[in-house]
Amino acid sequence: MAEAQAGSGTQSGILGWIERSGNKLPDPVFLFFWLIAILVVVSIAASLAGLSAAHPTEVDADTGAATVITAQSLLSAENIARLWVEMPQTFTHFHPLGYVLVVMLGAGVAERAGLFGTAMRAGVRNAPIYLLTPIVAFVGMMGNLAADAAYVVLIPLAGIIFHAAGRHPVAGIAAAFAGVSGGFSANLLPGQLDALLFGITEASVETVFGDFTANIAGNWYFIAAMTFVFLPVIWFVTDKMIEPRLGPWNPSMAGKAVSPEQQGEVADGDRALSSAESKGLRWAGLAVLFVVGLWLFFTLGPGTPLIDETASAEARLTPFYQSLVAGFFLLFLLAGWAYGKAAGTIEDHRGLVKMMAGAMEDLAYYLVLAFAAAHFVAMFAWSNLGLILAVNGADFLGNSGLPAWALLTAIILVSALLNIFVGSASAKWALLAPVLVPMLMLLGISPEMATAAYRVGDGATNIITPLMVYFPLILIFCQRWQKDFGLGSLAATMLPYSVGLLLAGLAMTIGWVVLDLPLGPGAEVFMEVPTTVDPTGPASAE
Structure with a gap:
């Protein structure tokens, strides 16, 4: 790690400027605290200036005139009292917090028991050489x-497997890095990231429009399609651009000899699964089938507890959507427990509880970040600046005549650019969502579509910024096979992937909007413009 950091300080040009500029930014936690301080000053100035907006659909019951929303100073007596009195509530009611904690209780067991690592190794070890890239x-x-497990297990394993197949190990690392990080939102199933982002989306909607329930499966069809759109891009870039550029792999070249440690890794990465590991995967598969069957029973069985038979057709599946966080918790928990018991990595219930506690320990930093982000989001709502900016921004964009696909294209590009400087997906969305989501809703674009557009931009530039938390680690993986491989080499290797994924994501998003395809169960691109606003925000409404 020290070698990577030392090398990174000598970079020049655009890459060096990006790195130096990004390093000057504070930690995301303090970034939110600084933004809160700026927000306080802006709210005071906006309040003194009488900044306001007329809501386009709300009218005063007495006068019949449009409802006027005015900026509120965060140093008013009411808001000062709200800050200190409601601090525990502001933190604990931050929607992403509960979603992530619940899902991670299960995912932490699956990761620590070895299910994720074994499943990834099983998925790539016997791949034919010509299909190695798309499978990786x-x-x-x-x-x-599996969140972080994919970075620390699959990416170095891909280099080992490519070497064992006689291909350049760095090409394998690049393909895996592009899949894990560049395709960060692409998946056949919703997961932890969906819980995290849609929690922020839900909070952003509620700051303006009051009570709103996010659908964690609201991007399911979109991210599944993204998987198959990104796959040929990564395959083409790896086999036709990156591997030819790297040249034939020759371990005997000066400075590139394979060490005894690497030879051991090759043998381990190419070894067959043990009988215990195979048995664990079978048991985990049965556990997954059990959870899926259980949810089908709850949805379609007697009493249909996950379907509200009394609600309108559009709202009947609301309990099902709300249950998905618990569903993924149970799926990961039981699959991880089944694997661990069969493979011998979990001895008894005490080991299971210890793994769940370890998952919570890993979230310590996230809890600190969530505390800062929760207060920024809440105070943004108290100031009314989010609503005012959303209304005025919607008026401006509406009068511009830009079609929906053009607006979403701009969001993707802004997200991709911001990602170069702020690595955390949740931190960026917590910054952007309070303005973008309500603004797009006032233009008839759904919160699910806004979230999907953000995800396209967020993943594309993960793989080219030195500020990405795993970037130095990927550099170390590459240097184990090619000692002269520097930070610039890694950025240059990953740049074609970044451009390709961004262009493919843009084309897919535009096509999705133009064709008006569903984003997930019960989630559409467009929506009716909201006709009600809760100017007091969710906190005071309680």
């Missing part, structure tokens, strides 16, 4: 369900 890329995108 596909497993990488699916491996996002």
Whole structure:
């Protein structure tokens, strides 16, 4: 790691400027605290200036005139009292917090028991040479369900497997990195990221329009399609651009000899699964089938507890959508437990509880970040600036005559650019969502579509910014096979992937909007413009 950091300081040009500029930014936690301080100053100035907006659909019951929303100073007596009195509530009611904690309780067991690592190894070890690249890329995108495990297990393993197949190990690392990080949102199943982002989306809607329930499966069809759109891009770039550029792999070249440690890794990466591991995967598969069957029973069985028979046709499946967070918790938990018991990595219930506690320990930093982000989102709502900006921004964009696909294209490009400087997906969405989501809703674009557009831009530039938390680690993986491989080499290797994924994501988004395809169960691109606004925000409404 020290070698990567030392090398990174000598970069020049655009890459060096990006790195130096990004390094000057504070930690995302303090970035939110600084933004809160700026927000306080802006709210005071906006309040003194009488900044306001007339809501386009709300009218005053007495006068019949349009409802006027005015900016509120965050240093008013009411808001100061709200800050200190409601601080525990502001933190604990931050929607992403509960979603992520619940899902990670299960996912932490699956990761620590070894299910994710074994499943990824099983998915790539016997791949035919000509299908090695797409299989590595596909497993990488699916491996996002395992969060950090995909970075530390699959990416170095891909280099080992490519070497064992006589191909350049760095090409394998690049393909896996592109799948895991460039295709960060692409997957056949919703997972932890969906819970995290839609929690922020839900909070952003509620700051303006009051009560709203996010659908964690609201991007399911979109991210599944993204998987198959990104797969040929990664395959083409790896086999036709990156591997020819790297040249034939020759371990005997000066400075590139394979060490005894690497030889051991090759043998381990290419070894067959043990009988215990195979048995664990079978048991985990049965556990997954059990959970899926259980949810089908709850949805379609007697009493239909996950279907509200009394609601309108559009709202009947609301309990089902709300149950998906718990569903993924149970799926990961039981699959991880079944694997661990069969493979011998979990001895008894005490080991299971210890793994769940370890998953919570890993979220310590996220809890600190969530505390800062929760207060930024809440105070943004108290100031009314989000609503005012959304209304005025919607008026401006509506009068511009830009079609929906052009607006969403702009969001994708802004997200991709911002991602170069702020690596955290949740931190960026917590910054953008309070303005973008309500603004697009006032233009008739759904929160699910806004979230989907953000995800396209967020993943594309993950793989070219040195500020991405795993970027130095990927560099170390490459240097184990090619000692003269520097930061610029990694950025240059990954740039074609970034451009290709961004262009493919843009084309897919535009086509999705033009064809008006459903984004997920019960989630559409467009929606009716909301006719009600809760100017007090969710906190005071309680």
